Amino acid sequence: MEENNNILDNIAESEYKYGFVSNIEQELAPKGLNEDVIRFISAKKNEPSFLLEWRLRAFRHWQKMKEPNWAKVKYPPIDYQDIHYYAAPKNFNKYKSLDEVDPEILRTYEKLGIPLEEQKRLAGVAVDAVLDSVSVATTFKEKLNELGIIFCPISEAVHTHPELVEKYLGSVVPYTDNYFAALNSAVFSDGSFVYVPKGVRCPMELSTYFRINASSTGQFERTLIIADEGSYVSYLEGCTAPMRDENQLHAAVVELIAHKNAEIKYSTVQNWYPGDKEGKGGIYNFVTKRGLCEGENSKISWTQVETGSAITWKYPSCVLKGDNSVGEFYSVALTNNFQQADTGTKMIHLGKNTKSRIVSKGISAGRSDNSYRGLVKISKKADGARNFSQCDSLLLGDKCGAHTFPYIEVANKTAIVEHEATTSKISEDIIFYLNQRGISTEDAVALIVHGYAKEVLNNLPMEFAVEAKKLLSVSLEGSVG
Amino acid sequence: MALLSIKNLKAKINETEILHGINLEINPGETHAIMGPNGSGKSTLASVLAGKPGYEVTDGEVLFNGKNLLEMPPEVRAREGMFLAFQYPVEIPGVSNTNLIKSAVNEIRKYRNLEPLDAFDFISMIKEKAAMVEIEQSFLNRSVNLSISSNEVFQMAMLDPVLAVLDETDSGLDIDALRIVANGVNKLRRNDNAFLVITHYQRLLNYIVPDYVHVLYKGRIVKSGGKELALELEEKGYDWIKD
């Protein structure tokens, strides 16, 4: 066996030695990361040379970096040479009908209220080509075209709008930013690209389309959203259905750019596989999300509901460069069983009269660990800057942990920075009280959690909020009583 | 048929037996008072009936609406129509009273195979019930209770229990609260429901006139009588029954 493996390894190695790069028919890059693999990925996508060069620079930089270890998360060392960095999109349809799908998964879909057609798609059941959703997507696309809104996979935008991609890619999150951002820049697979032209208000949430067409987005997702002067866009990422993926490591990068008077609302529901009740398996989710409020009066608002992944490492941030620009971060992070989350935000105030607001609601259950980590930085020139932060933790049971790490750096005397934090516990008395009013323990927990997270959930687009509420309850099932 | 029938109920907490064999029958339309000195087990009885965790029933039987009460989880007891008024406010951040009561009302309706109330019907119900027990509606939108008594009385009106158990704190109610509670109970009394009022003091019974009074002493009901028994206890104290 051992020997066989060695032989296979040797074959793989020799194959790459002799330049598999030219052989772009191949569906899978061999394990490991080196310049040839990056050339292979880029060639596969037929990318312009600026992008290949950029990937290579990112890779060279990454090689000099060290994996960060400051977050309050623990995991065994990742062998970066033991990962395939390119695999052709697979045919996702594994089953002929829903009957073949794990009933446990179907029950969860049911509880989340996911429509039947969508259940099929999520579970990987073959669906008829003549689907309502296809025509919906088409009308959707036409409408966006009329308004001049570009919304497509980034791999497509590289070809159709190379000038925009070249100008903005890495402009908010340079590959030098951090270890995972560098890795993503070197090997990113695909993701979304959005450009909203001057003065255009995107009339629909950019989600319906996305969800209908969501293909397996892969582990190194890259998203770039540009709102030109005076425009508005609301973008939704993810969905409430539990998402499984054979790749354990996920390192996505999201960049947002809001020009003068523009507004971007970015909402996320993250429910990647969290691992089992014993803490085995689950996704490591190391994400870099940052928005640049480039112009005056621009606004970027992040809303996230994080319930999935074994490890979450994620700090959606705002760089408030334009005067009077506004950054917001609304977050619910729920951890259960053995999940670990270290999440928060950075608000970097550069411009005058910039404002930021942080509302973070951590919910810990089981033996999980949940940390809020946030930085509010007011630079010297940011006269009249204001920040308000509210960081709350809710504990279910006494084996879980909640931690708050607020960092505040103020270099301007006129700034006002306020920080409030609370920790509360769902006590047996509260549960009994609600039981005595006819409410089951499960519903009682849901009621409490929805009340607690209300301020964040209210920021989600309506239909997403309903799903997110259900998701919170389902994620906490069986954690009390 | 009795609405509540308790036979030889024994219960312990932390390995100490507190109730040593309680017998009590409550019929529809009746109001019963339980009196007794500190530590006699009054609150324990109320908690055991409501199914509060931490109590272990070691013997006896309790039938409620002819069903085995002790087998039901607390929420099912509530849906069957058992209501326990709480003495101390329970705060749930972000959850308004209205929200809580709506969930409760709809759970109970579901149990009775009724459709959930829509927002419009729910608001009419709030108005109707608040007027009935003469409570201002304005406090309902807060997540913090202004007055625990008002809140509990209002919830009682909304949930329309078959049997309501009210346990007065050992310090007694202040006069405003006393009036609110008594008024609420009196407005809700019907010939198809019943009340179990637990108190230290005779005073409350001037406002809620009971049909029967029981004296609980060291985990047993040692004496039962009509409303005059309360006056007798007030006059003579508990010593004369302690033998």
Ligand SMILES: Nc1ncnc2c1ncn2[C@@H]1O[C@H](COP(=O)(O)OP(=O)(O)OP(=O)(O)O)[C@@H](O)[C@H]1O
């Ligand atoms: N958690 C507990 N652990 C052990 N003993 C307890 C516990 N709670 C109550 N007891 C005991 O049980 C007995 C009955 O208490 P209970 O509160 O039922 O009395 P009560 O009649 O309601 O008194 P009061 O008039 O003061 O309200 C008391 O001796 C009390 O000390």
Ligand SMILES: [Mg+2]
């Ligand atoms: Mg008591």
